[in-house]
Each structure stands twice: as C-alpha cells, then as structure tokens.
Amino acid sequence: MLTPDNRATTYYKVGDHVTFVWNYTSLSVTPSAVNVVASCSLNSATYTISGNMSVKETGRVVWDTKKYQANATVPLLTATYTLFVYDVDGEPGDTAKAGHLGSQIGYNFGMYLPQSYTPINEHVCATCNGALSYTERTALKFAVGMAAITLATFTWFAGDFGVFAT
Numbered sequence: 057m058l059t060p061d062n063r064a065t066t067y068y069k070v071g072d073h074v075t076f077v078w079n080y081t082s083l084s085v086t087p088s089a090v091n092v093v094a095s096c097s098l099n100s101a102t103y104t105i106s107g108n109m110s111v112k113e114t115g116r117v118v119w120d121t122k123k124y125q126a127n128a129t130v131p132l133l134t135a136t137y138t139l140f141v142y143d144v145d146g147e148p149g150d151t152a153k154a155g156h157l158g159s160q161i162g163y164n165f166g167m168y169l170p171q172s173y174t175p176i177n178e179h180v181c182a183t184c185n186g187a188l189s190y191t192e193r194t195a196l197k198f199a200v201g202m203a204a205i206t207l208a209t210f211t212w213f214a215g216d217f218g219v220f221a222t
Contacts, residue, residue: 057139057163058114067166070132071122076105076139076163079114084155087143092117095148095162098135108144115141121167134169138162 059077060066068074076092092106092115105119125132140148142159152158188196 060165062163065136065164065166067168068121070125070134070167070169074119074121074165075116076119077114077116078141078163080111080157082155083157085157087111087145087157089144090115090141090157091144092139092141093148094119094137094139096133096135096137098133099130101130102148103130103132103137105139132167132169134167136164136166138164 057076057078059075080086088111089108090111091104092109094103094105095101096103103124106117109115109117121132140159140162141157142148142150143157146152146157146159148159148162150159
C-alpha cells in the first residue's frame, strides 16, 4: 500500500473522496483484472469500490463515499474497514499460490460519519454515567463491611474487658 501509508491507521470522513494507491510485488503471474472491496466486520458487509479493474504496475482507485452513501443499500458505518485487492478469479482472503496475487492480508482503515456541531451547554453525553463502576461498588462494600466488623469486635472486646462494664 503506497497511499495511505500502511504503517498507521487512517481515518476518513464518509462523504469525502478516498484514494488508495498500491503496487504489486513478487508477481510472476499477472491477474487479468482485480476487484477492490472494503469489508466491514461490524455489519458483515462488503462494499465494492471497483470491479474488474485492469492491472497496471501501480494500482489506483478513488472512492467517492458521498455518492456511494447516497445510493447505498447497505450504508457506510463509523467503523474499521479492511481493503482487499484480489484477482477476479478469486475471493477476498484467498491464500495465493506462489507468484500469484494474494489477498489474505488487507489494509485496515477507519471511516466515520460526521456529526453536526452541538454547543457545549446543549451537549448530552450518551455514554456517560454517574453510577459507580463494579470496582468502585466492590471497594465500597469492602469498606463498609470492614467498618461493621471493626465496630462489632470493638464493642465485644470493650464489653468483655470491663471498659463498658459497671
């Protein structure tokens, strides 16, 4: 993968043009054509970016996500996707024979749906919760239990040794 850099995860906004550029290495058998798809594990969907694309030394495809989203039967989600470039005679994830194009390893990238601006005083946090976490509840139960045991044993010892005795 040449563009984007495959050493870091790249995030794209749904509605933008996304450009992928790659080259083919160690191919002895050049495929007649390739398919370029993005796979999303969140909804188990596969999005075709380009089908039956001619093979050149450097492959390049531009995905208009705005146009795709407007006509999509399965809409794009805020999620991580895996890009596969594979031989039209194969399937994404196929292990290649020696010298053939393999697609068992894809390129991971993220996509997100843009949200409209919300002023800070109108913001409602959907995932925030004022309740105690499991760990906090357990610690609180432990502290109350230890206080009860301490009070009970102090009262028992003090009563037996005459501190409160008359």
